[in-house]
Amino acid sequence: MSQQAVTPQSQDFSAWYNDVVYKADLVSPSPVRGCLIIKPYGYEIWEGIRAGLDKRFKATGHQNAYFPLFIPESYLKREAEHVEGFSPELAVVTIAGGKELEEPLVVRPTSETIIGEAFSQWIQSYRDLPLLINQWANVVRWELRTRPFLRTAEFLWQEGHTAHATEAEAEAETLQMLDAYADFAMTEAAIPVVKGRKSDIEKFAGALRTYTIEAMMGDKKALQSGTSHNLGQNFAKAFNIKYLSRENVEEFCWTTSWGMSTRMIGGIIMTHGDDKGLRLPPRLAPIQVVAIPIYKNEDERTAVLDTVHRLVKELRGAGLRVHIDDREDTPGFKFNDWEMRGVPIRLEVGPKDVQNNKAVLARRDIPGKDGKQFISQDGIVAQVNDLLNAIHDNMLAQATTFREANTHDIRTYDEFKALAEKGGWARVWWSGSNEDERKVKEETGATLRCYPLDQPGGAGTCFYTGKPADRVAIFSKAY
């Protein structure tokens, strides 16, 4: 047994990430470059994300629909910025059924165009608005450099697409969905995020304004974890999405789109993981409690398993996701194995516990003895529920503390460069131009992650240009 451990984060964060992704049994290598086989344990995390988001979409009046994977190439070309932004990474089908196609079909990189075309048919009147649609789908972007979950040639996501009568309504929708993402991230994934607006350079191809939630990973880099775009009337004009107003005037709609992807799984791994492997937030963990029976002989085994089954039945009855590990390996092996896989709570039951009506709960977020407690078998459901909530709160608190400790108010470019070298977020007054922003990126590798919605107010001096600035931005290296 020597290959169980992962590369320590401090030694090589990137190698650590890859080790965890494979050893925690989330993915399997794909025969196709840049793609990924998501194994059941990894896919169940996605199912949890999906459930958490879908609930929020439905609660805000959205309905799911499904649009085709293939998009006529000409659609992409109708919005100039959009095609320019995506064309380098498109996969295009030119032959089908053994024949060259009249018009090549693009494998969707995102669906604004094909959905825009459909919306133009569906919407006639102001009475048809707002139109609130979401789609769960796979999309393809032929990226040159890929990493499991964070950037893959094909990935799973949801993309919301809505149409509204006024700019104000579209903006409200855009911000509402940003809030939904932020709430999901914190409430379910225990990831603290900063809500903000993207700079012109970083915004979505074809959008008026792009909003983002940014999270800090364990290596202090930023991960854009969800985006919400106010598309203005750009796509409405490109796809002729018009309605007749109450005043009997033909108007273009205002549209939005917003998405969160399997990248979020990478965010969870890199926000919470440690040198023992994955740490899954309790509300998304496919297995919330793993029960490990401990025994020395056949008699003990029978008695212990009897108790385990009784406790697990109780827990499952309360809706908890519980797994019994009855493999023949040693307890020590199992402890490490499930720590690698990030299960929040381990339930140990041994012969002594059977006799004393006790059990051991060990929490993943607190290593070693400190995280272990003896509990009474009576009222186990409440005790486990409380502990799951405590673990969630602790993980969110830990990640928040880490982010705050590594976010610095920077005043000069020298300080900025030093921080970019060392790692961390720079919170700065900023009044630079697009050109300045590109230069900063070129010189330091750090990009303008967002203008946080939560602004300090007042005015300051831009760290780069030295000119007066009326807003702060966060810069960081990012995934």
Place this chain on the structure above:
RNA sequence: CGGGGUAUAGCGCAGUUGGUAGCGCGCUGUGUUUGGGACGCAGAGGUCCCCAGUUCGAGUCUGGGUACCCCGACCA
């Protein structure tokens, strides 16, 4: 697309001056173990990336091809 590298068992790798393929992990069976990564014994598992060439003989040498990985530019 530029620069570098790799290709041998499921995974990670070794393979000497060219002589007919091995190690660790994993896997199967079995016995002893089991409250923090157990061990013994017995097994299974190979198109040495592909094509051509040199040679009595190629995992090893030569030429060509393919795939993948790493570093840059592009990116949810």
